[in-house]
Amino acid sequence: MSKPQYKWIGTRPDRPDGADKVTGRARFGADFNLPGQLVGKVLRSPHAHARIRSIDTSAAEALPGVKAVVTAADFPEQADLIVPTGEMQVNLRDITRNIMAREKALYEGHAVAAVAATSEAIAKQALGLIKVDYEVLPHVIDVAEAMKPDAPILHESLRTEGANPPATTASNIAKRIEFKKGDTAAGFAQAEVVIERDYSTQAVHQGYIEPHAALASASEDGQVQLWSTTQGHFQVRGFCSRLLNIETSQIRVTATEIGGGFGGKTVVYLEPVAIRLSQKSGKPVKMVMSREEVFRASGPAPGGNVKVKIGATKDGRIVAAECTVEMQAGAFPGSPVGPACMCSYACYDIDNIHIVGFDVVSNRPKVAAYRAPGAPISAWAVESTIDILAQRLSMDPIDLRLMNAAKKGTKTAYGVTFNTIGMVETLEAVKNSDHYKTPVKPGYARGVAAGFWFNVGADSSAAAHVGEDGTVTVISGNPDIGGSRASLALMAAEELGVDYNKVRPVIADTASIGFNFVTGGSRVTFATGLAVVNSVRDLIRELKVRAAKIWNVDPEGVMWENGVAKPAGSNVGEFEPLSIAQLAAQAGRTGGPINGHAQLNVTGAGPGFGVHVADLKVDSDTGVVTVGRYTAAQDVGTAIHPSYVEGQLQGGAVQGIGWALNEEYIYNTKGKLENPGFLDYRMPVASDLPMIETILVEVPNPTHPYGVRGVGEVPIVPPTAAIGNAIARATGIRMTDLPMSPPKLSEALDTATPRMAAE
Amino acid sequence: MAKIHVTTTINGAPTEFLCDANQTLLDVLRDQLGLTGSKEGCGSGDCGACSVTVNGRLVCSCLVLAPEAEGAKVETIEGMADGDKLHPLQKKFVEMAALQCGICTPGFLVASRALLERNLNPTETEVRYWLAGNLCRCTGYDKIVSAVLDVAAEMRAAGVKEAAQ
Numbered sequence: 001m002s003k004p005q006y007k008w009i010g011t012r013p014d015r016p017d018g019a020d021k022v023t024g025r026a027r028f029g030a031d032f033n034l035p036g037q038l039v040g041k042v043l044r045s046p047h048a049h050a051r052i053r054s055i056d057t058s059a060a061e062a063l064p065g066v067k068a069v070v071t072a073a074d075f076p077e078q079a080d081l082i083v084p085t086g087e088m089q090v091n092l093r094d095i096t097r098n099i100m101a102r103e104k105a106l107y108e109g110h111a112v113a114a115v116a117a118t119s120e121a122i123a124k125q126a127l128g129l130i131k132v133d134y135e136v137l138p139h140v141i142d143v144a145e146a147m148k149p150d151a152p153i154l155h156e157s158l159r160t161e162g163a164n165p166p167a168t169t170a171s172n173i174a175k176r177i178e179f180k181k182g183d184t185a186a187g188f189a190q191a192e193v194v195i196e197r198d199y200s201t202q203a204v205h206q207g208y209i210e211p212h213a214a215l216a217s218a219s220e221d222g223q224v225q226l227w228s229t230t231q232g233h234f235q236v237r238g239f240c241s242r243l244l245n246i247e248t249s250q251i252r253v254t255a256t257e258i259g260g261g262f263g264g265k266t267v268v269y270l271e272p273v274a275i276r277l278s279q280k281s282g283k284p285v286k287m288v289m290s291r292e293e294v295f296r297a298s299g300p301a302p303g304g305n306v307k308v309k310i311g312a313t314k315d316g317r318i319v320a321a322e323c324t325v326e327m328q329a330g331a332f333p334g335s336p337v338g339p340a341c342m343c344s345y346a347c348y349d350i351d352n353i354h355i356v357g358f359d360v361v362s363n364r365p366k367v368a369a370y371r372a373p374g375a376p377i378s379a380w381a382v383e384s385t386i387d388i389l390a391q392r393l394s395m396d397p398i399d400l401r402l403m404n405a406a407k408k409g410t411k412t413a414y415g416v417t418f419n420t421i422g423m424v425e426t427l428e429a430v431k432n433s434d435h436y437k438t439p440v441k442p443g444y445a446r447g448v449a450a451g452f453w454f455n456v457g458a459d460s461s462a463a464a465h466v467g468e469d470g471t472v473t474v475i476s477g478n479p480d481i482g483g484s485r486a487s488l489a490l491m492a493a494e495e496l497g498v499d500y501n502k503v504r505p506v507i508a509d510t511a512s513i514g515f516n517f518v519t520g521g522s523r524v525t526f527a528t529g530l531a532v533v534n535s536v537r538d539l540i541r542e543l544k545v546r547a548a549k550i551w552n553v554d555p556e557g558v559m560w561e562n563g564v565a566k567p568a569g570s571n572v573g574e575f576e577p578l579s580i581a582q583l584a585a586q587a588g589r590t591g592g593p594i595n596g597h598a599q600l601n602v603t604g605a606g607p608g609f610g611v612h613v614a615d616l617k618v619d620s621d622t623g624v625v626t627v628g629r630y631t632a633a634q635d636v637g638t639a640i641h642p643s644y645v646e647g648q649l650q651g652g653a654v655q656g657i658g659w660a661l662n663e664e665y666i667y668n669t670k671g672k673l674e675n676p677g678f679l680d681y682r683m684p685v686a687s688d689l690p691m692i693e694t695i696l697v698e699v700p701n702p703t704h705p706y707g708v709r710g711v712g713e714v715p716i717v718p719p720t721a722a723i724g725n726a727i728a729r730a731t732g733i734r735m736t737d738l739p740m741s742p743p744k745l746s747e748a749l750d751t752a753t754p755r756m757a758a759e
Numbered sequence: 760m761a762k763i764h765v766t767t768t769i770n771g772a773p774t775e776f777l778c779d780a781n782q783t784l785l786d787v788l789r790d791q792l793g794l795t796g797s798k799e800g801c802g803s804g805d806c807g808a809c810s811v812t813v814n815g816r817l818v819c820s821c822l823v824l825a826p827e828a829e830g831a832k833v834e835t836i837e838g839m840a841d842g843d844k845l846h847p848l849q850k851k852f853v854e855m856a857a858l859q860c861g862i863c864t865p866g867f868l869v870a871s872r873a874l875l876e877r878n879l880n881p882t883e884t885e886v887r888y889w890l891a892g893n894l895c896r897c898t899g900y901d902k903i904v905s906a907v908l909d910v911a912a913e914m915r916a917a918g919v920k921e922a923a924q
Binding site for chain 1: 789794795796797798799800801802803805806808835836837839840845849850852853854855856858859860861862863864865868883884886887888890891892893894895896897898899900901902903904905
C-alpha cells in the first residue's frame, strides 16, 4: 500500500504555544491569581494508619487572618458508586475520603483538614493550631503482607470481589480478576522448556515537575469558577459537582497550561477543597502543593509482585503462559491490575494463557494512572522471562519474539481480536536498524524488550469557527500536555487545505465547548483529532452551502479542494473558485457566521507496540549502570507531527529507564515515606543518559481518517526489561526486583562473586 | 517584623521591593513582581525550574534569599528575548520540539544561556553535565541537548564570542 501524500501531516512546524512557553509567558497552575485571594493549606496525617477520634479547629478559626477551616464534615457523604476517570475507575465514597480523611487516616500525608488565610504564614500557623486526636493503628505497607489473613485491615467493609467462594470477611484484597484462553495445562504438557520466575516492582511517582495547583472562586449565588492544572477539566468539573453537590452548569473550570501529568493529573486532590474553602470564606482561594506533598499525597503508580511461567518448544514457539499479578492499590481499591493482566502477553500470539490479578489496599497514597497504567509492571516480568527463554534456547531475542508476535487476527487473552497492528513491523524495523546491526561495544551488553498498550478513544467535542478574514479557530477541550495543539492544527489544515498558520487551535474551558474526556490513554491526537477532523468536515459542508448560494447552484454541485470551493463538474457551470476568505467576506449575505461542530464517542483506537534496545555497561564495584546507546521503536500509526511523536518515545523511554535503575518509594518501619523529594527520589538527569534514538514505524490505524494511533504510553512499557535483560547479559545476574539501583546491583554482584577479604 | 527594603536590577530595570528576611528570591519574583516565568518545582534546589542568574551566576532562585538581591543584577527568563526577537536558544527550542509541557523550559533556557556565555563549544557530555541540575520529565533531554549543541554551533559560525566570566 503506498503512503498517502499529505501537505501538512508529517511536517514539523513550530507549535502554536511555543513562543509563550520559551518566554515564561505561558501560565501554569500556580501562575493564576485573583484579587483578594486567600492561601489554602492542608493539614496531613503524620501516621500511616490512625482512627480520627476528633478534630478541634476552634483555635485555628480564632486566629486573626484565618477565613475558613474545613474537615471531612464539610463534604457530603457519597454513595458507593464507581465512576470512570482517565484510564482508571474511582469510587465516589472513596474519593471523598481521599481528598479529606473521614473515619481514619489511611496513609502518611492523608489530608485531614484545610485552612484558608490571608497569608501563607498565617495559614501554616493555623494548621499547627488544629488538634487532631488520633488513635494510631497497626499499618501495612507491603502487598504480600497486606494479603495475609492476619494483616491490619484498612476497610472493615471491604470484601474481595471475584473471590470463589464469595468472601465473607473483611480483607485488603479488593478484587481478584482472571483471564483465560485455551488450556494452559495442555499447553505446558507440550512444552520442552519451562521458565518460571517471581518478580517485584516498587511504587514510583509520575514525577511531573509542576506540583498540583488550584484557584477557586465561589460566588454567593452558587456559581463557581476554578482554574486547575489538570489533564481533564471536564473530569474536575464532574468530581467537584458530585463531591460538593453543585450542578455541573454552575461550575466553570479552566484548564491552565499543565506542567506534566503522565496520568497523575486525571483525579482531584485540591480542587474540591479549594472550592469548599472559597464557599465558606466568600473569597477566592489558591492552593498549591509542595513537592513533599506531591510525593506523600498524590497518586504514585503502584508496585507489584508478578509470578510468570512460560513454556515453549525447543524451536522457540511459546505454547503456554501464566502470570499472577498482585498490585498495590494504595489506601483505596482501584489499582491498574486489570490493564497489567491484559497487557502481559498482548504482544504475543499464544494459544494457552492464564492470568490472575489481585487488587490490594495498603497504607500508601491511593495510586493514580501513570503512562500505560499497570502495563510496565507485568511487562517487566514477562519480557525478562522471554529473555531467559531466548538465552536458554540460544535464540536471538528479536527472532524469538518474531516467531511468537501478535498480528492481525491474533486473539488476546482478554478476548479482543487484533485488527491491523504493527508488532511484526516494529520487530523487523529494530532487527534492520543500525543499532541492532552494529556489534555491541566491548564492555557493554545489549538487552531487548517489547511492550503493548491498548490506546483509547472515548468522548470528544470540537468546533471550527471561520473568522471574518477567513482564518480558522479550532476549539477543543483537552489540556495540551505534549504538543497536541500542533497535531490538531495540522489535521485541521490538511482537511481544509489551508496553511497551518491560518488555523489557530484553542483549548476551551468547560463552559465553552462540549464534553471532552481526559487527556489520557493516548487519546487526544486520535479521538479529539477525529472530533476536530469531523468539525472541519462539518465546516466544509457549510462552506460548500455558502458557495452554492453565491453561485445559485445545488450544494451537491460544489466540491472542496485545496482550500477553495469549486464547481464539482462542468455541468454545474463556470465559476471562479472561492477561498475561505472570500466566503467569509460574503457570509453576512449567505447565512451568517460559518462554523462547524462535531461530537462523538470514538471507538477503534489502534493499539501500539514498542520494541526497545539498550546497550549498557555495569560498574562491578559500584553497581552503577551506564546506558551507552538506546533505541525505541514503535508502530505509531501516522506521525502527525513527527518531532512530538519522537518526543513521546524519548520521554517515555527515559521514565522507564528511571523506573528500571533508580526510582522507588522507600518506607520506614513506621510506614512513613523516607524520600519525598527529588534529591532522594532519583529521576534521570541529562548526564545519566545518551541520546534516545527513535524508529517511527508507520502502520496506519484503519479506523482513523489519517491512520492515527495513540503513541504516548507504549514507550514506558519496554524499558525496565530492556535494561534488566542487558544487565543479565552483561553480568550473568538476572535481577528480578526493581529498581536495579546501585546498592541492590552491587549487592547482587558481591553475592555472585564474593570479594577478596583484602579488598 | 519590619520588611527589608531591597534595591536591585532585574532584567536591566532598576527595581525596588520590600520583603521578609526569610522570603526567597523566587517568591518575590513570582508573587510580588509578577515574573511568573520562573517556576517552583521543588523548593529545594533539585529541579532547576526556578533558575535565574544573579550577577551572571546561575542559581536556583528558590535557594536565594530575596535580600541577597540587594545591589545585584538579576536575569530571569522574562529578560531573555530582545524585545520581540527571541534569543537563538528560545527559537531553537521551539523549532526542535525541545519542550513538551514547558514547565521546565524557562529554567533550561536560563541555564543553557549561562553555559553558552562560558563555553560556546561544549561537547555533548559538557552540555549534559551542565544541565544535570535541571529536571525535565517529558523529553528525555534528547532534543534539549541537541538544541543547545545546535545553537552553540550557529553562534560560533556567526562569530559570537563567550562573554568574559
